[in-house]
Amino acid sequence: MGARYYSPEFRRFVNQDVLLGTVVNGQSLNRFAFVNGNPVSYVDPDGQVPIVVVPFIVLGVIEGALSAYDIYNTVQTILDPEVSNVGKGIVACIFVVGMVLPGGGYSSLKFPGARHFIKKVTQKTVAKEKNTVIEPGVDVIGDVNAIRSGLATRVGETFVINGRTYGIHNGAIHPISGPGFHQLELPAFKALGVYNKFGNSQRAAEILNNIGISEAARNAALPAWQAIQ
Secondary structure, three states: OOOOEEEEOEEEEOOOOOOOEOOEHHHHOOOOOHHHHHOEEEEEOOOOOOOOHHHHHHHHHHHHHHHHHHHHHHHHHHOOOOOOOOHHHHHHHHHHHHOOOOOOOOOOOOOHHHHHHHOOOOOOOOOOOOEEEEOOOOHHHHHHHHHHHOOOOOOOOEEEOOOOEEEEEEEEEEEEEEOOOOEHHHHHHHHHHHHHHHOOOHHHHHHHHHHHHHHHHHHHHHHHHHHOO
């Protein structure tokens, strides 16, 4: 049947491998050995060819990195003074449940990044061609919790909850459109960063002139800035 028998007492196979091995790989000439004598780095599911387990190690590293990011993201939310105590409690509970229960569905989706909140936008914030920012009064935590729980309406690659539409990118939820959201093109997003620092002042106007922000882009950014005044 081609079986090989292993002795736990001697920690060795008691019969030879059916494959003869090759001189190119000296380890393979020892027909009593398993996966070239390196079971830490190789596996051999069918007894024919040792397979390196690096892909499995990489997957483990990726999973660990995602868990670390989830912890970081949760701590950042809890420490954020703009998040209510109730909201912090919800985030903490979601994190604990996510650690205890097996993953799956939308439960592992991350909270929107800081760049999506009007108050967090600065002159150094990364600006994309299209940017949606959120007013302080929006119950983002409630929306995210609903999405994670499968209570939002799935429309293609987006989720709709409470009249607001969210998308998913790299495992994180991001706002797209709806009440309390402001869609800004790249120049308007940059203008918002200036307004958050200098207000609607002469100094802000000078900076916007220097970086070539049009009047239309400024007018688009002002409602978002005014929403946090």
